[in-house]
Amino acid sequence: MKAVHFGAGNIGRGFIGLLLSQADYHVSFVDVNDQVIDAINDKQQYNVLLADESGEEINVTNMSGINSMKDPEAVIDAIVEADIITTAVGASILPIIADLLAKGLTKRLETANAPVNVIACENMIGGSTLLKDEVMKKVTPEVANQLPTRVGFPNAAVDRIVPNQSHEDILTVSVEPYSEWVVDQSMMIGDLPDIKGMTLVPSLDPFIERKLFTVNTGHAVTAYFGYHYGYETIKDTLEDKDVLALVKGALKESGQVITSKFDFTEAEHANYIDKILGRFLNPYLSDEVTRVARGPLRKLGENDRLVRPARLYYELVNEEPTHLAKAIAAALLYDFKEDDEAVKLQTMVEAEGYEKTLETVSNLTASDALTTSVLAQVEALKKQK
Ligand SMILES: NC(=O)C1=CN([C@@H]2O[C@H](COP(=O)(O)OP(=O)(O)OC[C@H]3O[C@@H](n4cnc5c(N)ncnc54)[C@H](O)[C@@H]3O)[C@@H](O)[C@H]2O)C=CC1
Numbered sequence: 001m002k003a004v005h006f007g008a009g010n011i012g013r014g015f016i017g018l019l020l021s022q023a024d025y026h027v028s029f030v031d032v033n034d035q036v037i038d039a040i041n042d043k044q045q046y047n048v049l050l051a052d053e054s055g056e057e058i059n060v061t062n063m064s065g066i067n068s069m070k071d072p073e074a075v076i077d078a079i080v081e082a083d084i085i086t087t088a089v090g091a092s093i094l095p096i097i098a099d100l101l102a103k104g105l106t107k108r109l110e111t112a113n114a115p116v117n118v119i120a121c122e123n124m125i126g127g128s129t130l131l132k133d134e135v136m137k138k139v140t141p142e143v144a145n146q147l148p149t150r151v152g153f154p155n156a157a158v159d160r161i162v163p164n165q166s167h168e169d170i171l172t173v174s175v176e177p178y179s180e181w182v183v184d185q186s187m188m189i190g191d192l193p194d195i196k197g198m199t200l201v202p203s204l205d206p207f208i209e210r211k212l213f214t215v216n217t218g219h220a221v222t223a224y225f226g227y228h229y230g231y232e233t234i235k236d237t238l239e240d241k242d243v244l245a246l247v248k249g250a251l252k253e254s255g256q257v258i259t260s261k262f263d264f265t266e267a268e269h270a271n272y273i274d275k276i277l278g279r280f281l282n283p284y285l286s287d288e289v290t291r292v293a294r295g296p297l298r299k300l301g302e303n304d305r306l307v308r309p310a311r312l313y314y315e316l317v318n319e320e321p322t323h324l325a326k327a328i329a330a331a332l333l334y335d336f337k338e339d340d341e342a343v344k345l346q347t348m349v350e351a352e353g354y355e356k357t358l359e360t361v362s363n364l365t366a367s368d369a370l371t372t373s374v375l376a377q378v379e380a381l382k383k384q385k
């Protein structure tokens with residue numbers, strides 16, 4: 001069996017590529033990073049290290065790499081032959097890879113090859129649907145008609161913390177032992193894949209929202225407060241009792257949204273939160289706040305991990321989400337110079353002020369209660385560095 005996986009980065013090598021290879025797929029990693037692709041083709045193996053007391057090393061084999069900038073035809077051919085296609089490139093890159101996917105899937109329709117599923121494994125709601133929409137924009141009307149009968153784009157949630165890596169071998173990747181890959185079975189086409197570690201569910205909404213608005217909300221809140229208060233790592237930040245209380249407060253707010261919307265009980269959700277805080281504090285992982293805070297424009301988006309739960313809190317709980325508002329304020333203040341989105345954000349703030357920036361980035365108007373709450377928190381945070 002053959003898999004094509006876009007993005008040979010941390011999640012690509014440390015999670016999705018690992019599971020595909022363990023399920024006996026030959027994995028063709030597609031990436032634009034020359035060094036990584038060359039190393040994959042030179043060594044044809046790498047190690048995944050579990051960040052726990054066992055320090056277990058898992059050797060991954062049966063793979064190759066394609067640089068999509070240098071050899072787009074090879075990517076197209078691999079798509080024609082694939083039994084499954086996955087991505088872990090980052091939400092903002094999906095429209096870019098849609099181009100080659102459109103070409104590969106168009107060529108595939110000329111063959112009698114079986115239906116194939118394309119699964120975007122990104123931190124967002126509806127990642128595969130977004131990818132499908134981008135592919136549809138790039139194919140002819142005839143292909144657009146046929147595509148849904150031969151290609152599935154099931155949405156997915158992926159959960160495994162894989163921090164920035166620093167190993168002698170650039171392919172080695174340290175990962176937390178925990179992992180969860182949940183895929184919407186109702187959106188799949190053809191034979192169901194048998195991949196250990198991939199869970200098929202009839203409806204993804206409860207899983208993706210619970211994950212995004214707990215793991216990712218909690219992580220982002222920790223990262224923006226950590227940066228504001230001068231910490232370097234997630235673990236150091238959470239060892240500050242005052243920040244831990246803020247993070248717990250934000251997770252309580254997003255948790256009330258989750259338990260109001262879905263069938264998780266409060267006790268079950270409280271247990272889920274505790275486990276996640278334990279994962280953030282894993283002593284065997286060193287995770288920089290600037291990695292987790294990366295891309296503040298995306299993370300301040302109206303449907304992303306901070307603004308969406310805060311807005312839903314007003315709607316469902318009818319109170320002010322003070323902790324989430326404070327976290328949004330900390331995100332607005334995020335000014336890490338090596339993060340392009342942080343630089344753009346601060347340029348916007350300087351040119352237009354916080355209120356207009358919130359409108360542009362988060363679609364929040366001056367009359368929204370959340371805007372008033374966030375602006376007050378910005379002023380409060382500026383006074384306490
Ligand atoms: N690292 C983590 O703990 C987790 C990450 N995710 C999600 O997984 C996705 C990837 O994240 P990471 O692996 O951490 O990032 P990463 O930066 O380590 O990997 C992304 C890879 O995509 C490659 N890439 C960029 N443009 C490309 C293109 N046009 N074509 C092919 N490859 C391209 C990059 O060169 C890089 O190797 C993101 O959406 C992230 O939100 C989800 C859960 C956990």
Ligand SMILES: O=P(O)(O)OC[C@H]1O[C@](O)(CO)[C@@H](O)[C@@H]1O
Pocket residue numbers: 123158159160161162215216219220291292293294295
């Ligand atoms: O990859 P993103 O969306 O920038 O966010 C990073 C976050 O996602 C995770 O990768 C967990 O899903 C975390 O490690 C981190 O909180």
